[in-house]
Amino acid sequence: MDQLISWFTSQGGAVDIEHFGLAEFPGQGWGAIALKDIPEGHVLFAIPRTLTLSTRSCALLDLFGNNSWTSFQLHEGWAGLILCMMWEESMVEKSKWFQYFASLPSHFDTPMFWNDEELAELRGTSVVGKIGRSEAENDYYNKVVPAVKSRPDLFFPEHLDRWYTLERYHIMGSRILSRSFQVEKWDPAANDEEDDGVLQPEMDVDGDDPTSAEPNEKDNDDVAEGHGGDSDDGDDGDDPGDVAMVPMADILNARFGCNNARLFHEQLELRMVTTESILAGNQIWNTYGELPNSELLRRYGHVDVFDLPGGGQGNPEDVVEVPANVFVSPIIDISPKGMSVETLQERIDWWLEESGDDTFVIEAQKGLEISPPLISFARLLLLSPKDWERAREKPKLPKPKLSEEDGPAVLDVISQGLQRMLDEFPSPIETDWELLSKPDLPLRKRNAIIVRAGEKRILLEVLNEVGQLQKSRTTESKKRKQPGQTGSRAKKSKR
Incomplete structure (x- = not known):
């Protein structure tokens, strides 16, 4: 994880390494820890918007062409972002996000990866109907595969069996489901008005200035089924281009009633700010919203008891x-x-x-x-x-x-x-x-x-x-x- 911080700072990110550190927590994987007592309202790190990974920041869409992108329906749901992530990862060291990809998990305990015997244990719950495996695979075969085969100059044939498989598609989709933020385009007029404090889908991102106002607390609503996102994106005004991977911010764990830091967005950067004082040695928690165990398991592969x-x-x-x-x-x-x-x-x-x-x-x-x-x-x-x-x-x-x-x-x-x-x-x-x-x-x-x-x-x-x-x-x-x-x-x- 030291390599992650080194890469992050080399790309213009800023980290308060005196107060903020990364550690492995039993049963939770990697998370953030307070190295010293931290006061409320303290900036832990800042992420340039250019370092977030979305269909807007990835060069693939421009290289592929917007008309072609739309013709393959890659502008709907998450298929386009997943393809961008697969393409970036296939470039290994040539990708700006190479070290970031190395820090992301490739193993998940979410029901998307369970076998039939394991899924049978969930019979009767609301989880089963929301896993969306068939919908995700439909997008893979009907959108991603045809798009990849249409441009061998971008998706090299020798890469197909390694970087563009169904397994990689599911892994990338699960990374988005469990770690993505919704980062809207900066709108000065909108930010002059009262912000509801919530950017979906998975973790909260607040638009208020933490130095001038408290972040509004409100649960975020998940809009995604499987890996494809909401099929009604165009109807409800949600823009799939807003969904982004946010390095460093996505490493914070979350637990019911424990959140003590929030991500605030500004014109050029996002900032993780403490919302209460944190004692040295304690974990720094973000919030996913107060979710039932059915949603925690579906999205993140864990439950709260x-x-x-x-x-x-x-x-x-x-x-x-x-x-x-x-x-x-x-x-x-x-x-x-x-x-x-x-x-x-x-x-x-x-x-x-x-x-x-x-x-x-x-x-x-x-x-x-x-x-x-x-x-x-x-x-x-x-x-x-x-x-x-x-x-x-x-x-x-x-x-x-x-x-x-x-x-x-x-x-x-x-x-x-x-x-x-x-x-x-x-x-x-x-x-x-x-x-x-x-x-x-x-x-x-x-x-x-x-x-x-x-x-x-x-x-x-x-x-x-x-x-x-x-x-x-x-x-x-x-x-x-x-x-x-x-x-x-x-x-x-x-x-």
Whole structure:
């Protein structure tokens, strides 16, 4: 790692080697360490924008030609950046980033590299549907391979089997997923305004001046599936050219609630600045945003485990993502008229047009309550034909809260749907805790069990909450039917 610092400074980077150092941490790999006590607001290092690696800073795009680049769809998603990185690495010592590439990992414990047996341990979790291996490989074969073969003057035929293989493509994509920052073009006008403090996709980069204001804290949202980035880049305004590898900054590790440094961007450079004082010998942490274990595992190959306020262990940021389709069978079973799949699909399509949500997120941090959008969705599916037509004409979604008129059906649908999700997991939670007590458990299996146990814990607690509501409503319903309580029986006893 001394070579990395030497290379970094030789390329115009600045490092405070009196306070900032690199060290290997057990179970975490390389990270940053405070060599002396560091005060808040201290600049640890500065990176010239020209030293960041993106499709803007790499010469390949100009050599290839913008029209050709676009014709191969390399301007969409991450395929273009991956190709740039493969090309730069193929040039070895001739590349400006040669020493930087030497410092990057080539082995990953992210699910992208797991075999089928290992992936089976994640069955039932939200991770499986987000790995994106097939999407990544589709980009490789349909974008990268044709582009490479079209320009043997840039991608030498003798290099193809070494530097441009599918394996190298996955490695480069995983480096981006786990270590990239989003570094937007400098816009003086935008930086005069209040900055939201977050640049995505993977680590936070703040646009405020740390000497004049505190960085705004806000979680970043991942927009990438597999290695390809978001397929809707053009629709939401995200520019794949903003995604960049940032030497030195990407070596900082992250852990829930531990971040003590942030990356701020200026016109010509990026600066890593402490956000609180750090004692000598302590690790210097960046932030990835407060992420659930499912996302930590997918992006970075690790999980966070803490003692939870309500007892047990896990990640307080864990969530469960409930797909809308798990409620279709319960609706059909519960509907008194045997609602057809076609009718349900019509309502689901309308829901997607009006709300855009095909997944309902249950967050541990929000008290494990029933997701309000989920209540609205269940009520929509249970509407009578007359009420359905009225809702569609307005158009207006059902209120996202339970009402006395709902009866038990809404809770029954939610309960059965969540139970179906719980049944998808390969083992009960008690078995998970028993497995985690074994000291010789392989790392990937241990991480998978921690992820699925965290999601099961949330599902079980929400199901318990639904069960309590069902029991309460049943009790209230019985009371209303007792003599002297309501309606004609009350009048009869009065006479």
